[in-house]
Amino acid sequence: MSYAAPQGPVAPAIDVRSDTVTHPTPAMRSAMAEAPVGDDVFGDDPTILALEGRAAALLGKEAALFVPSGTMGNLVSLMAHVPRGGEVISPSESHIFNDEAANYAVVVGAGLRPIAETPDGEMPIEAVLDAIQDSSDPHCPITSLVVVENCHAHTMSRPIAPDYVARLRAALPPGLPIHVDGARLFNAAVALDLPVAELVRDADSVTFCLSKGLCAPVGSVVVGSADFIWRARRARKLLGGGLRQAGILAAAGLVALQDGPEGTVQRLAEDHRRARTLAEGLREQEGIITPGHLAQPEGTLLDPERVTTNFVLFTVTGGAERRTAYLTALRERGVGMVAYPHGQVRAVTHRGIDDADIASILDASAQALAATRP
Ligand SMILES: Cc1ncc(COP(=O)(O)O)c(C=O)c1O
Known part of the structure; x- marks a missing residue:
């Protein structure tokens, strides 16, 4: 996947390329400065332990592990789950795939079987069941x-x-684990208005990111059973991810997960509202259509109802050349977006984007479309 867009060296003034561009909040910066720390490889960092405890409790699992990134x-x-020669079943448009x-191949020594997902991101359960290999056949990788x-x-x-994860769990053979890549799991919980634990009740392991919409500068957390987390901890060590006084980083994550006004979970609803407003405005602009890739049939108007979290994906009419010209024209007007290789342009709202920025993005988009009209 390459993100076709004019890049750096200076970030655009209004940066909706991703929610990974967020900066730590003032409360995070002061918590980081004051965090008690220790050597986390010895298990002595109190701030890491607090973050891991908080994450496990929030997600309703036994244990957690702080890691530097979602990847x-x-x-x-x-x-921790897959032996050498094993096979992972994954949605075909997933980040993991x-x-x-290709770390599943290079590091794990596993294969990956991609399954086409529905416009809502779910692999049809029948297709998942069909993809499970015959474990009695020595030709086959082990699902x-x-x-x-x-x-x-x-x-x-x-x-x-x-409900989807529950149905998947019920259909899968016992012992075949489910991993949720929940890089934006808290966006899902806020959008569905459900406790985050409910979303992962039927999953065996979960990764979620603190560094995207939640605004921490670094870090993700893996959660699961105590036994799974022990294996994941060993894998983290193997990869060189055993950090020492990493409580400085975990402190920002703890602020993110706080219940009070300094926490950054509840405010995700603002990002979702602004993404919807952006989609409503873009829909009115001639030259903006739907992605025609997973989300909606090609050529129809962008449907703001489909925007339920902080991503707006759309296509610019006129093909790849115009898309590049549009992104460049936006960038010249101080707005940064990116395009996926299959043609979708992506705009992502986050804490650094306010209502005035949404209006500016819409202005810049109208101008960029006019400037690149074939
Ligand atoms: C769905 C998904 N999973 C995993 C990741 C990986 O996170 P990181 O960039 O922290 O490695 C990302 C990053 O954008 C993502 O979007």
């Missing part, structure tokens, strides 16, 4: 893990309801 969280989860440098991505980024970051 490492997914990778240690794969390493497309955006993690070892099923992945769900929640929110599912490429379908407008749609949240996956707990």
